Amino acid sequence: MELQDQNKKGDKDLFEELCSAIGREFVFDNIEERERYSFNGVNGESMPDVVITPHSTEQVSKILSIVNRHNIPICTRGAGAILSGGALPIESYIVLDLKNMNRIVELNARDLTVTVEPGVCIKNLQDEVAKSRLFYTSEPGILDSTTIGGIVSKCTGGMTGLKYGVTRDYVLALEIVLPDGSVINAGRKTLKSVAGYDLARFFVGSEETLGVLTKITLKLLPMPEKACTIVTLFKDIDSALKTTDSILVHNHLSLRSLEFADKTCIDAVSDFSEMEIPAEAEALLVIDVDGNEKNVAKDISRIDTLCKENGALKTSIAHTDEDRNILLDIGKLISPSLSKITSMRLNEELSVPRSKVGGVLKNVYELSKAYSLQVAVFGQIGEGHINLNVICKNGETVEVSARNLVSQILKDVVSIGGTAKTVLQPHEVEMMKGLKKMFDPKGIMNPGRLFGNSSAHRKDAKYAKEI
């Protein structure tokens, strides 16, 4: 009893210290705010002690310096986006919501760079740079509410990676607040940075387990003259994969993205999409092309022919931005639509050599039959990306089978040189933990993300995530 009271007193002290450091209006400990940020996992609900919404690097620095001294873990969060699988339900923690750090600090159209705060939404960034006829490569796969801080810290995003590379390739410099509150600048606002170890790129994808990103400088590209989108449907997965192969391997067409979705995904989105989808469709491709006017016309016509040669049931081509958005929405809607048909699904993002996609999918569907489980697969297969989902509608027994299925696929993926978020070799984990310890000796930054002190918790949280 006494101990509990002492804890309460400690919490109150911390709260007051935070308020006096950065201002009471940015620090919340009322139950309503805390509930909004609480985490639902198999281990029950976990609620933060305090929620903070800083407006500046200086505030973030003060907050980290205080919580580090108090040994209180901190979970970062951007623009109210759903916490990813890694977020850990732990007993005592603080949520740092970066939604108010949403300024576009500097756009330099001549140097093709922009510096933004982490809470800037991708859509706002695109709208702003479009005024200078520039674009950031991560569109169009990203939902409007996704923040640049989110995609840089996870190195996800970018359905245009086929043509333009991944998020990492476009991060030039970062301002970072380290766990002890010190502020560092990593990287440079230049295309060729030549000094020392590449700290900026090291923080990209580190899921804010090493520090909080407070400013991000990105490389921009000139807006392409023209973009065009095709959605095409097939009566079987093989035909879709053959079409993909023809497009990617034999024709070297200049694609921006090539996304695949299977029957379960098609059914899930069909209620929400404006495109009419034939009932017999078992596979779908969303293909995006950009470049100069003539090239795009030539490539689109060639892709249309290849789709027909491979027995496409239906092909829709969109030339205007408005029509393109309708088609591109199909891709964007897959994940939210799957959430509508089931509140529980086991999800794993896989990355495999492009030529191995077909083999992995074959394996997935065979196991799905063997276990009598429904799977939903989509992804940027042009880049070897597979988003595997196993639907777990009916309680615990199904979940055990689902885990077995996923772990067999993971073995398969690793054996062919692929990778998944949950698959790290022991030496990698050891080395990464050493690096983590160097930057964050007390382990206060987003414990449980990537890997962590509590990997058991994390696994459960991941596998049962409520989406």
Place this chain on the structure above:
Amino acid sequence: MELQDQNKKGDKDLFEELCSAIGREFVFDNIEERERYSFNGVNGESMPDVVITPHSTEQVSKILSIVNRHNIPICTRGAGAILSGGALPIESYIVLDLKNMNRIVELNARDLTVTVEPGVCIKNLQDEVAKSRLFYTSEPGILDSTTIGGIVSKCTGGMTGLKYGVTRDYVLALEIVLPDGSVINAGRKTLKSVAGYDLARFFVGSEETLGVLTKITLKLLPMPEKACTIVTLFKDIDSALKTTDSILVHNHLSLRSLEFADKTCIDAVSDFSEMEIPAEAEALLVIDVDGNEKNVAKDISRIDTLCKENGALKTSIAHTDEDRNILLDIGKLISPSLSKITSMRLNEELSVPRSKVGGVLKNVYELSKAYSLQVAVFGQIGEGHINLNVICKNGETVEVSARNLVSQILKDVVSIGGTAKTVLQPHEVEMMKGLKKMFDPKGIMNPGRLFGNSSAHRKDAKYAKEI
């Protein structure tokens, strides 16, 4: 005397241990071999105790494990390329020459990847992948003898960065032997790697101060349909910079590279080049374009017009590979030609925001007048890259002025958000030293490169490098 004898005995023991671990035919301690690998710096000559030429990862692993136990520093070297400024003359060290690790391990044309050993020359790599109509983006700026290990460990190379990004963007996976001899694999042979911290990219550019790269997996691209090169000469630098601006900013032309050279560089190469150069030329641009046939034709014609509008003295256009090589050679010949006109030059590679190149150059030439020093400037100015050279023909006094000039330019560069190899902020150095210590606790890997225990030595070595 006794101590020296003991040292000799220690050396002999180490030599025998290395011989019995990897085979006598790969380990050399004769004076001829050691002299071939000795280092010439202002502090005099420094000769390695032993030279080793391993053929396999296993051998490298055994070597590192032995020298680590003996606390003997090791200097890595690829294909006999000149040691870069960082190589340190230290009393006792071993040279590890990776020239024999020159196999192309696996080319996967369907996945657009290739795995090579570090000693593979860029030219051999390009010839091999060209058979599958693929290319690695680092051509054409690289001399034939440059190895892939060299450019990955320095993250240099790639004169095509304007279009294709930098070396880092094309490294997918690495096999690395750590200083203790353990072998790790970092990264994956997939386009989207999603697991943990980005160790592979962290080792790119680390100049082998953290471990030895023994296998490198690269991303390849489909060979462009057509490439075309323009060399154009101007009577002043301003006209060349205005042309660059027109090409880069106002026209968004799809360039592969855009290199600049000033009068001193032009004069240095003119004796070696097959192109006739007007005597009044003060600035030169080498412009390379690739893509599909029609686009290249359109872009080349537009660039030609822009050059003329800005008062070009002469413009040569090459459409065939043979003719292109003659023009591209001009860029490749600059650095070796400068070495011919002076045995001593102070060299600094700068990276600045593209829009700031003109301002930096203006500053360089003003200071060159003020100090009565001859400078030679070239570089991929399309990417904000400036290779600054101050000619030091006449002894010590000139060298002091030259250092003053360079340090003033470095201040200027840092103030505008640029970077140079010798300019790291104190917090960056501290953090990088922490990382270095984690990977290489005894500091045996290439001491003096990047930064290190003996930065004073290094500075001298760098500034006085014999080229």
